[in-house]
Amino acid sequence: MTNFPAFQYDVLIIGGGAAGLSAALALGRARRSVVVVDGGEPRNAPASGVHNFLTRDGTPPAELMRLGREEVEGYGGVVVRSEVLSAARVDGGFTVTIADGAVLSARRILFATGLIDELPEVPGLRGHWGTAVLHCPYCHGWEVQDRAIGVLATSEKGVHQALLFRQWSERITLFLHTAEQLTEEQLEQLAARGIELVTGRVTSVDGDGERLNAVILEDGSSHAVDALVVAPTFTARTELLEQVGIEVLPHPMGVGSFVETDPMGATPVPGVWAAGNVTDLMGQVVTSAADGLRAAAALNGDLIMEETRAAVDAYRLARTEAAVR
Ligand SMILES: Cc1cc2nc3c(=O)[nH]c(=O)nc-3n(C[C@H](O)[C@H](O)[C@H](O)COP(=O)(O)OP(=O)(O)OC[C@H]3O[C@@H](n4cnc5c(N)ncnc54)[C@H](O)[C@@H]3O)c2cc1C
Numbered sequence: 001m002t003n004f005p006a007f008q009y010d011v012l013i014i015g016g017g018a019a020g021l022s023a024a025l026a027l028g029r030a031r032r033s034v035v036v037v038d039g040g041e042p043r044n045a046p047a048s049g050v051h052n053f054l055t056r057d058g059t060p061p062a063e064l065m066r067l068g069r070e071e072v073e074g075y076g077g078v079v080v081r082s083e084v085l086s087a088a089r090v091d092g093g094f095t096v097t098i099a100d101g102a103v104l105s106a107r108r109i110l111f112a113t114g115l116i117d118e119l120p121e122v123p124g125l126r127g128h129w130g131t132a133v134l135h136c137p138y139c140h141g142w143e144v145q146d147r148a149i150g151v152l153a154t155s156e157k158g159v160h161q162a163l164l165f166r167q168w169s170e171r172i173t174l175f176l177h178t179a180e181q182l183t184e185e186q187l188e189q190l191a192a193r194g195i196e197l198v199t200g201r202v203t204s205v206d207g208d209g210e211r212l213n214a215v216i217l218e219d220g221s222s223h224a225v226d227a228l229v230v231a232p233t234f235t236a237r238t239e240l241l242e243q244v245g246i247e248v249l250p251h252p253m254g255v256g257s258f259v260e261t262d263p264m265g266a267t268p269v270p271g272v273w274a275a276g277n278v279t280d281l282m283g284q285v286v287t288s289a290a291d292g293l294r295a296a297a298a299l300n301g302d303l304i305m306e307e308t309r310a311a312v313d314a315y316r317l318a319r320t321e322a323a324v325r
Pocket of ligand 1: 015033040041046049051052082115138140276286
């Protein structure tokens with residue numbers, strides 16, 4: 001079992017992706033004792049590089065996280081590579097139990113656990129996720145520009161994705177798959193933008209794990225594509241949040257589930273905070289890092305007020321005692 005100091009950390013962070021590490025950096029610099037427990041599975045792990053992160057464009061995700069951990073540790077933050085199995089509210093704070101049975105304790109807890117991308121159930125998709133099976137044009141659009149891009153429609157959002165990716169390539173095919181019949185207006189939009197429409201259920205995708213060759217339909221026909229766009233369901237990793245009393249909500253845009261916070265990352269349960277994809281399903285790496293920073297500043301403010309209240313109580317008591325002496 002890992003040997004942790006018996007003291008209570010100021011803040012315990014579950015999840016050491018962009019959101020969690022950014023919060024830990026700010027808390028370390030605020031001279032707070034902070035521990036990050038991280039399972040080491042950031043959502044973008046399958047991608048070769050992180051894009052749209054100014055000054056770090058194209059950096060491999062694992063390298064970005066390594067640099068982040070180094071910066072956190074430089075300010076005295078502790079980063080533990082493990083899985084948190086359970087979390088509980090206790091007097092004066094929280095405890096969590098990690099995979100080897102060790103228990104850590106903290107005054108405040110920040111969940112930066114990210115989300116899980118649940119892909120449509122088509123054989124071959126998962127093996128190409130993040131390389132040739134994509135969802136986000138801002139993450140991968142540049143890399144597939146001018147290529148033959150298929151869009152797998154599982155709802156009417158497929159039309160929106162096809163129109164979006166048309167910005168990066170003129171060779172777009174929308175596979176209607178399980179989506180409902182399109183409206184006249186949608187059909188006109190697709191035709192006007194030169195987007196090919198293929199009806200029929202997709203039964204598999206063919207490729208070598210890196211590159212895609214084709215999309216196969218139930219009638220046996222094969223359609224060559226270089227990349228396939230899908231719309232995953234974004235399921236926030238919330239099991240532990242539920243253990244400390246947080247409600248999980250369906251996202252208003254129908255894209256998945258998430259936990260709601262105030263603009264600074266505070267949840268309705270005192271002492272519990274959340275940042276990154278767990279609360280913002282559309283968040284990118286740089287915005288998740290910003291969420292973490294914002295939550296850290298608010299958390300530090302919350303601790304300062306608690307300490308000030310305790311100091312005022314002690315001060316008043318000392319003055320009362322001095323007066324009766
Ligand atoms: C294929 C793909 C490519 C992408 N490319 C880009 C891109 O180019 N640019 C961009 O800006 N965004 C990109 N994104 C989005 C980006 O991945 C997210 O915005 C970002 O990872 C969110 O950061 P986060 O810290 O909230 O969560 P994550 O980065 O997912 O980190 C969450 C961390 O929490 C840990 N964790 C979860 N539960 C536990 C637990 N119980 N105990 C311990 N640790 C736990 C996980 O192991 C993980 O390390 C991409 C997403 C995907 C799917």
